[in-house]
Amino acid sequence: MTRTVASLSALILSILLLVSGNAFLTTLLGIRLSLEAIEPSVIGWVLVCYSIGFVLGTLYVHKVIGQVGHIRAFAVFAALAAVTALVYPLAVNMVLWAILRVISGFSIAGVLVVIESWFSSRATNTNRGALFAVYQIVFYISAAGGQLVVNLGDPADFIPFTLAAILLTLALIPLSLTRMAAPVIESTERLSFFTLARQSFTGAAGALVCGVLIGSFYALGPVYATMAGLDVARTSLFMAAAIVAAMILAWPLGRICDRFDRRRVMFVVSMIAATTAVVVAMTGSANIPLLMVLVGVFTGFSATLYPIAVAITNDRMETHRIVAASATLLLSYGIGSVIGPIVMAKLISVLGPSGLFWGNAGFLVLLASVTSYRISHTPDVPVADQEHFVAAMPEASVVLAEIDPRNEDFYLTPGMEAEVRGPDDPEPRI
Numbered sequence: 001m002t003r004t005v006a007s008l009s010a011l012i013l014s015i016l017l018l019v020s021g022n023a024f025l026t027t028l029l030g031i032r033l034s035l036e037a038i039e040p041s042v043i044g045w046v047l048v049c050y051s052i053g054f055v056l057g058t059l060y061v062h063k064v065i066g067q068v069g070h071i072r073a074f075a076v077f078a079a080l081a082a083v084t085a086l087v088y089p090l091a092v093n094m095v096l097w098a099i100l101r102v103i104s105g106f107s108i109a110g111v112l113v114v115i116e117s118w119f120s121s122r123a124t125n126t127n128r129g130a131l132f133a134v135y136q137i138v139f140y141i142s143a144a145g146g147q148l149v150v151n152l153g154d155p156a157d158f159i160p161f162t163l164a165a166i167l168l169t170l171a172l173i174p175l176s177l178t179r180m181a182a183p184v185i186e187s188t189e190r191l192s193f194f195t196l197a198r199q200s201f202t203g204a205a206g207a208l209v210c211g212v213l214i215g216s217f218y219a220l221g222p223v224y225a226t227m228a229g230l231d232v233a234r235t236s237l238f239m240a241a242a243i244v245a246a247m248i249l250a251w252p253l254g255r256i257c258d259r260f261d262r263r264r265v266m267f268v269v270s271m272i273a274a275t276t277a278v279v280v281a282m283t284g285s286a287n288i289p290l291l292m293v294l295v296g297v298f299t300g301f302s303a304t305l306y307p308i309a310v311a312i313t314n315d316r317m318e319t320h321r322i323v324a325a326s327a328t329l330l331l332s333y334g335i336g337s338v339i340g341p342i343v344m345a346k347l348i349s350v351l352g353p354s355g356l357f358w359g360n361a362g363f364l365v366l367l368a369s370v371t372s373y374r375i376s377h378t379p380d381v382p383v384a385d386q387e388h389f390v391a392a393m394p395e396a397s398v399v400l401a402e403i404d405p406r407n408e409d410f411y412l413t414p415g416m417e418a419e420v421r422g423p424d425d426p427e428p429r430i
Contacts, residue, residue, distance in 0.1 A: 008131075010174040011118050015135075016142045017174075018078065018115075021167030022108055023146030025085055026050070027239050028164065029097075030222030031155045031232065036092055040223060044345020046094055047219035048338055049101035055334035056102075057109025070114050074175055077110035082168035089158040115175070139395065140247035147240035151233050196328045200316045202263050202374045206309030207329040209367040211336020213273075213302040213360050216344040217242065220356055223345075227353040228285040238292060245296035246303035253304045261380050262312045266305065267371045273301040274364035281357035302360070305367070306333060315381045 026047075033043045065073040084100045084107070119135055149167075153160040197204045221242065225235040257265050276298040285291050310329055317325045347355030 008119065008134075010177065011115055012134075012138055013174040014171045015115060015138050016145075017167050017171035018081075018108075018111055019139055019142035020146035020149065021085075021164050021171065022081065022104075023143040023243075024149040024167065025104075025161070025164040026218060027147055027150050027222045027236065028155055028160050029088070029101075030219065031150070031226055031235060032088075032092075034223050034226035035156055038094070040220075040227075040348040041345045042094055043223055044220065044341040044343075044348075046098045046101060048215075048341040049098045050105040050219070051215055051334060051337040051341070053102035053105025053107075054109045055105075055331065055338070057106040058113070058330065058334070061106070061110035061113050064110065065114060065117075070117065071176060074111060074114040075172055077107040077114070078168055078172045081107040081111065082165040085161050085165040085168060089161045111171075137247070140243060143395075144240045144243040144247075147236045147243065150236040155232060191324045191328045193328055193332060196313070196325060196332075200313040200325075202266065202371055203309040203313030203316075203329065204332050205367060205370050206266055206305050206312065207332040208336040208339075209270075209363050210302065210305040210309065211333035211338075212340035212343070212363050213305070213336075214299070214340075215337025216340030216356065216360065217299060217302070219341040220344055220348065223348065224353045224356045225285075227348070228291075230285060230288070234288060238295065241292050241296045242299035245300035249300035250304055250307065253301075254307070257308060257311055259383065261375075261383060262308055262315065263371055263375050263380070266308045266312065267368050267375065269301050269304060269308065270364045270368040270371065273298055273305075274361045274368065276301070277357040277361035277364065281354040281361065284354060298357070298360075302364075 029047065030043070033046065038046075061073070061077070064076070068076070081104055084104045087100055088097060116135070119131055146167075149163065150160070152163060193204065221239055222235055225238045230238060253265070253269065276294055280291065280294045280298060283290065283294070306329075310326065313325050313329060344356050344359045347359040349355070351358060
């Protein structure tokens with residue numbers, strides 16, 4: 001396993017640079033728009049364009065990759081993301097920035113598909129669970145670290161945007177120099193949203209609401225912090241703490257999900273997150289350390305709704321349809337991430353910064369109500385028959401779902417047998 005991770009060091013370094021640069025830019029834009037005194041509802045429409053671009057990217061970038069190859073596609077997408085970062089400070093125009101956010105979201109989706117395809121190609125049935133975890137840990141650490149870079153310059157200046165572009169451009173170097181063979185991207189079967197909802201309405205609803213919560217927080221969290229009076233340094237800590245909390249809480253809640261009925265776990269998690277959101281809305285920034293803790297609890301529990309939704313869905317899905325179900329759940333999450341910033345930005349315009357958390361609390365109560373209804377009207381899956389919980393991450397493409405340990409139809413990418421075979425093994429170790 002250590003040798004496999006070492007062989008992916010170029011990929012891991014590219015992820016660190018890319019995700020930190022993208023996370024930094026997302027927070028920077030929220031702060032800059034707040035400093036420009038742009039109406040929150042307009043900010044919501046501008047920033048949600050990233051989610052629109054990302055969803056479109058997950059649907060179509062594989063066509064570009066198939067035509068030009070992985071490394072060329074990666075170079076194109078990363079360069080495009082870097083160029084958009086440089087264009088922002090040239091003209092603070094909301095139409096232009098909205099277009100740039102669509103391009104940026106599309107580009108980042110393309111880069112992630114390339115990176116995750118390489119991760120998938122290095123996986124075997126003995127190491128894919130570990131690789132799955134390594135990818136997510138690196139992703140979350142990079143996203144949290146990117147928040148801290150915001151402190152290195154004045155958001156009103158062009159220098160932070162240049163720094164974001166530098167990070168995104170540097171991500172090109174490690175992967176461009178890799179000697180690994182390009183993996184094969186297979187076409188992915190997709191279930192319709194209505195088919196998925198018929199088999200697991202709670203799972204589809206959980207993914208959608210998680211998209212609303214996380215999408216609105218990533219887009220409008222910096223706006224909330226700025227409007228609440230936090231300076232740039234505290235805003236960066238505010239965002240970083242939320243991301244770290246999401247990573248930390250995933251594993252203990254996963255253990256709980258393996259021991260209890262998962263729909264009941266989703267109900268409890270929804271109510272805890274809703275209660276925390278109400279407390280944040282009521283207390284605001286009067287006590288900064290308390291605000292950091294409460295927001296960490298809120299985002300940590302909110303982020304776990306997606307892997308719980310995936311687990312609930314997989315418990316009711318044939319194993320050969322897990323990847324197809326994951327694709328639809330990611331689409332559901334993406335739709336939620338489009339809805340969230342628009343709705344929450346309007347609430348911020350009406351209620352002030354607390355509108356972000358009042359709105360989130362409302363969606364969480366709605367999810368808890370739906371979950372409670374489904375519990376009382378549909379049969380449970382016995383705990384003994386539940387699939388093992390895996391801390392799935394929504395900020396990814398469907399390619400990553402292929403190495404999900406629950407996917408029993410996983411197979412080695414053609415050409416990988418020799419790389420995973422021991423020197424004396426007559427057959428590949430799968």
